[in-house]
Amino acid sequence: MTTRLAALARWVRTPPRGPAADRAYSVALLVVGLVLLALDLRMIGADEPYVDVPGGTRPWQVGILLLGTTALLLKRRRPVLVLVVVTLLVAADVVLGGSLGMYLVLFDALFTVARAAAPRARAVVLGVLVTLVLAVLVTTVVAGLSARDVAQLTLVAGSLLLPPWWWGSDVRRSELLAAEQSRRADAERARADLARAHADDVARIAALDRDRAVQDERARMARDLHDVVAGHLSAVAIHAEAALAAPPDESRDRAALAAARAGSLDALGEMRSMILVLREGADADATTAPAGLARVTDLDVDVVGDVPAGLSAAVDHAAFRILQEAATNAHKHGSGRASVRFTADGDTLDVVVENGLRTDAAPVDPALTSSTGLGTMRERATALGGTLTAAPTGATWRVHARLPLRPGDETR
Structure with a gap:
């Protein structure tokens, strides 16, 4: 029960929109209006017809009701024009005695203008409504009616014309607020996406920096390996050159060969150690x-x-x-x-x-x-x-x- 009441409250506050909803409203108003005509329920203050028409007023009122509900099918695209047409039809219906069904059609037309019309059109229509209520007040006073009658007729006019406008304006504000909240939510999501993209970019840049550091360090290690091994090989070459440049001497030649062997072994050992480090790879600074x-x-x-x-x-x-x-x-x-x-x-x-x-x-x-x-x-x-x-x-x-x-x- 509580869920149904909540759903009804949401529907009343923000009624559905769209061609299908408009057709449903028109058909519903037509059925309700026909039922009210069958029950002979009329507007307040318009109990008797002002003219005599062939065949009686009832068929003419049915035709007016049908025209009014049909005009409501265009209310989304032309809300002000539909309101003007409905107002003329309501005036003709009042001349024929008035019906509550046509007032409901007028109510829906006023609601649509307050909800969907442009700001300038809404301001003009609101001014006309207020003028009509004041006109009823002035007319009843000039007619010499009692204060009680003046107050009652003025309140009736206000209660008939202003509530649909108030409801439509409230729905419009709710829709604008929902649209603004949706826009802010989209902006927050966009900012969150940008923040995630920035974090991903920072992570990628850090990964690229680490990879570049590894490559730079390997290049430095290769240069260091060259310096170390080159020193030992240069010593080997110097000893060999010295041995070859002088006349043969067994003791001196053996010393040169021993020095060359020691230098070669040192070069091999250093090269092996450095290659182990190079194989692992490591980060380093820019020195x-x-x-x-x-x-x-x-x-x-x-x-x-x-x-x-x-x-x-x-x-x-x-x-x-x-x-x-x-x-x-x-x-x-x-x-x-x-x-x-x-x-x-x-x-x-x-x-x-x-x-x-x-x-x-x-x-x-x-x-x-x-x-x-x-x-x-x-x-x-x-x-x-x-x-x-x-x-x-x-x-x-x-x-x-x-x-x-x-x-x-x-x-x-």
């Missing part, structure tokens, strides 16, 4: 100069203790890159200078970088950073068979990398 712990003084860090020397090229490069990335992150997100400490035993090199945390730092826009720093350092360590941890310890951010001093030995 293109050969990396190594010998350049640790170029970084904005405080070194605690000694910097290890004599490391293999792969370990030396990885340790420097990890330290470089940790120093960059400390500069972006930390406070003060970062400190680094190296500890080397027989098998591993420990690199510990610490910096103070900054609590008042504004969040970094994801579109302005690739967010690959920790991944870069971890990939570097993993490529050599080592490990890396990065986490806050109290008010300090600590990065700890453990790198094997002879990476790849387990696969020899």
